[in-house]
Amino acid sequence: MKNQTVQTMTMSELRQASVDSLKKLSLLKMASSPVMFIVWVGTLLSAAMTLYQAVQDKPYAMALITTIILFLTVWFSNLAESVAEAKSRGQASSLRSAKQSLKACRIKGESESWVAAADLIKGDRVKVRAGEYIPADGDIIVGVATVNESAVTGESAAVLRESGTDHSSVIGGTKLLSGEVVLEVANDPGNSFLDRMIGLVEGAQRQKTPNETALTVLLSSLSAVFLLIVMTLPAMAHFMGASLDDTMLIALLVCLIPTTIGGLLPAIGIAGMNRALKANVVAKSGKAVEVAGDIDTLLLDKTGTITFGDRQATEFLVSKDADSIEMIKAAVWSSLDDPTPEGKSVVLLAENKGIDKPEAPADAEFIPFSPKTRISGVQLVDGSLMMKGASDSMKTWARDHQLSWPDDMDGLVRKVAKQGGTPLVVASNTAVLGVIALSDVVKPGVAERFAQLRALGVRTVMVTGDNPVTAGVIAAQAGVDDFIAEAKPEDKLALIREEQAKGRLVAMVGEGTNDAPALAQADIGLAMNSGTQAAKEAGNMVDLDSDPAKLLSVVEIGKQLLITRGALTTFSLANDVAKYFVILPAIFVTAIPIIGTLNVMHLHSPQSAVIAALIFNALIIPALIPLALKGVKVRAITAEKLLRNNMLVYGLGGVLLPFISIKILDVIISSFF
Amino acid sequence: MAGLKNDTPWWNLSAAFMILLGRYLPLVIPLMIAGLMAKKRVTPASSGGLTLETPTFCVTLIAVILVINVLSFLPAAVIGPIGEALQLSAVHVGN
Numbered sequence: 001m002k003n004q005t006v007q008t009m010t011m012s013e014l015r016q017a018s019v020d021s022l023k024k025l026s027l028l029k030m031a032s033s034p035v036m037f038i039v040w041v042g043t044l045l046s047a048a049m050t051l052y053q054a055v056q057d058k059p060y061a062m063a064l065i066t067t068i069i070l071f072l073t074v075w076f077s078n079l080a081e082s083v084a085e086a087k088s089r090g091q092a093s094s095l096r097s098a099k100q101s102l103k104a105c106r107i108k109g110e111s112e113s114w115v116a117a118a119d120l121i122k123g124d125r126v127k128v129r130a131g132e133y134i135p136a137d138g139d140i141i142v143g144v145a146t147v148n149e150s151a152v153t154g155e156s157a158a159v160l161r162e163s164g165t166d167h168s169s170v171i172g173g174t175k176l177l178s179g180e181v182v183l184e185v186a187n188d189p190g191n192s193f194l195d196r197m198i199g200l201v202e203g204a205q206r207q208k209t210p211n212e213t214a215l216t217v218l219l220s221s222l223s224a225v226f227l228l229i230v231m232t233l234p235a236m237a238h239f240m241g242a243s244l245d246d247t248m249l250i251a252l253l254v255c256l257i258p259t260t261i262g263g264l265l266p267a268i269g270i271a272g273m274n275r276a277l278k279a280n281v282v283a284k285s286g287k288a289v290e291v292a293g294d295i296d297t298l299l300l301d302k303t304g305t306i307t308f309g310d311r312q313a314t315e316f317l318v319s320k321d322a323d324s325i326e327m328i329k330a331a332v333w334s335s336l337d338d339p340t341p342e343g344k345s346v347v348l349l350a351e352n353k354g355i356d357k358p359e360a361p362a363d364a365e366f367i368p369f370s371p372k373t374r375i376s377g378v379q380l381v382d383g384s385l386m387m388k389g390a391s392d393s394m395k396t397w398a399r400d401h402q403l404s405w406p407d408d409m410d411g412l413v414r415k416v417a418k419q420g421g422t423p424l425v426v427a428s429n430t431a432v433l434g435v436i437a438l439s440d441v442v443k444p445g446v447a448e449r450f451a452q453l454r455a456l457g458v459r460t461v462m463v464t465g466d467n468p469v470t471a472g473v474i475a476a477q478a479g480v481d482d483f484i485a486e487a488k489p490e491d492k493l494a495l496i497r498e499e500q501a502k503g504r505l506v507a508m509v510g511e512g513t514n515d516a517p518a519l520a521q522a523d524i525g526l527a528m529n530s531g532t533q534a535a536k537e538a539g540n541m542v543d544l545d546s547d548p549a550k551l552l553s554v555v556e557i558g559k560q561l562l563i564t565r566g567a568l569t570t571f572s573l574a575n576d577v578a579k580y581f582v583i584l585p586a587i588f589v590t591a592i593p594i595i596g597t598l599n600v601m602h603l604h605s606p607q608s609a610v611i612a613a614l615i616f617n618a619l620i621i622p623a624l625i626p627l628a629l630k631g632v633k634v635r636a637i638t639a640e641k642l643l644r645n646n647m648l649v650y651g652l653g654g655v656l657l658p659f660i661s662i663k664i665l666d667v668i669i670s671s672f673f
Numbered sequence: 674m675a676g677l678k679n680d681t682p683w684w685n686l687s688a689a690f691m692i693l694l695g696r697y698l699p700l701v702i703p704l705m706i707a708g709l710m711a712k713k714r715v716t717p718a719s720s721g722g723l724t725l726e727t728p729t730f731c732v733t734l735i736a737v738i739l740v741i742n743v744l745s746f747l748p749a750a751v752i753g754p755i756g757e758a759l760q761l762s763a764v765h766v767g768n
């Protein structure tokens with residue numbers, strides 16, 4: 001699906017966000033963020049002081065300016081949250097439109113018409129032909145077909161689906177390879193799993209995640225400490241025989257409490273879910289995204305995640321009686337009209353070996369693969385045949401055509417099978433020629449990704465039903481840390497429990513109903529959208545693309561969320577150091593003039609210094625909204641390097657930036673007075 | 674603080690109270706936090722963990738301790754000892 005549409009916000013969206021952010025100003029809503037609540041109370045107090053001073057005919061400009069800047073601080077913080085929410089709404093609606101792209105051929109009585117898949121209602125009858133995608137979940141009522149359900153079941157071989165049997169149900173989004181069926185749609189629109197997930201995103205009934213709660217507690221205690229400091233100051237000053245200005249004290253408090261992170265915290269959380277959504281992953285809660293960042297062990301199915309779901313031709317094994325060029329040519333001819341990935345890969349492999357794809361003559365008769373014969377090929381006008389198929393079917397075919405079965409054939413077939421591949425026997429009308437080895441191919445880039453995850457401290461474990469030999473070969477190629485061969489579904493559950501008992505957090509991908517218990521047990525259960533209902537209910541995330549490799553992205557998104565939060569907290573606290581050097585001299589200088597020597601930045605006047613600090617404090621929130629939404633860049637480096645980099649940028653940078661910014665602001669402000 | 678009479682019930686009691694608060698609270702609270710931490714899940718060491726015996730962590734820890742403490746005590750220090758010192762030095766220079 002296309003996400004570019006929601007990357008930038010339109011003006012109307014921004015206007016909507018501004019209005020929403022004003023609605024969040026009620027004291028009740030503000031109470032959920034203690035830091036901003038203090039600022040809001042400070043704003044109201046400062047406003048009251050302005051009024052009081054105005055009524056008393058005292059100068060009130062300073063109090064008024066403070067009130068306005070404080071109000072803007074609160075509003076900017078609400079704006080950050082509203083902008084993040086608006087983006088999330090935009091994404092949900094783009095999901096909805098992407099879903100409507102599948103088309104379906106609906107049958108009503110005798111007539112057929114093409115409609116959008118989203119318009120299908122329960123009980124509709126739909127005709128699906130070979131090569132088309134099945135538009136919705138349903139049951140086959142007429143016909144028999146082979147379906148590639150590799151995305152759902154992880155099984156790379158095509159499955160047979162037939163009306164009136166146990167195997168009559170098909171899943172929306174899977175591909176019909178051969179045959180033609182009529183199916184009855186099982187769900188009403190808006191009732192599918194995807195629809196309910198979209199509703200969840202749009203509802204945005206966000207709850208604070210545990211990590212967010214912990215950080216809120218920390219920020220609140222810091223705020224309480226600063227509140228205590230500011231409240232004790234007048235008493236101490238009184239003891240020294242000085243009196244302090246109330247507006248200045250409010251300004252000091254607001255500058256000290258961590259308003260930057262307090263204001264951006266909700267936006268960071270929403271943005272985390274948004275980033276997951278942008279990757280086409282719907283998280284059932286913000287907590288799930290966060291937990292993903294702490295995952296220690298990834299349980300990965302071999303098929304679809306590490307290898308392509310479809311098997312591909314990797315080798316031509318020629319019988320000792322046949323010529324290799326003749327054999328490869330026969331393999332290519334028999335695959336010319338084969339639309340399956342297996343067929344295409346045969347042609348591709350031959351091309352790599354220097355045998356070009358021949359032009360199919362118009363009068364050639366193609367014999368398509370059918371679930372009954374399990375062989376396919378081509379018959380040319382001169383009567384010559386080139387066929388390929390499963391070894392036992394080809395044996396029968398060879399016998400029917402009075403061809404001898406070479407003695408080394410069974411050996412070749414066994415050899416391929418032993419390496420975990422699928423053997424396809426190739427024959428012409430004159431001889432049985434050889435075997436095409438179809439086997440799993442490790443996806444490109446997977447090994448690098450695992451290496452990156454290892455650097456981030458995530459262990460990968462491959463789970464496969466293959467025999468240990470094949471599993472070992474693939475595991476070595478992909479560079480996983482460990483593998484489990486001949487695994488049954490219940491083995492996954494046992495493994496997850498074992499890892500969790502050691503204190504590790506485990507993530508896994510699942511599709512089938514038999515994966516459901518393991519999905520529920522895992523800390524992150526990423527269900528495939530094409531999977532069964534039970535799997536989707538059990539997991540805490542759903543991948544709309546049904547791409548198992550997405551789990552790797554999910555972990556990265558989670559890490560990014562946690563690191564962004566940490567970086568901005570550091571930045572926010574580091575800012576305080578500079579603000580102290582600005583405000584403390586300004587507050588005390590009228591009472592104790594000698595403290596003016598602490599005005600190391602040579603700011604113009606106490607008033608201009610405090611206003612500059614407050615403006616910086618307010619403006620830094622909208623300035624950091626893009627970073628909060630986009631997230632801090634996560635690179636595959638060790639935790640120590642990550643800490644050092646982020647401490648230098650957000651810690652040291654957070655100390656230095658306000659010194660420079662406040663000085664500049666002070667110069668600008670003093671030019672007005 | 675020459676004007677302070679120091680053997681009055683008010684002085685003794687309030688000072689005692691402040692010692693309790695100022696000395697034991699900062700001791701008890703970290704112990705409580707440590708107790709809560711001990712109950713938490715122990716994450717097994719992995720390559721993704723943070724090694725503590727590194728200059729990076731050491732500098733970070735010291736910086737955090739310094740910043741938090743400076744933020745907590747600087748205002749009182751400025752109005753008290755720092756202000757006083759500045760005043761004294763000014764008087765000294767003035768003479």
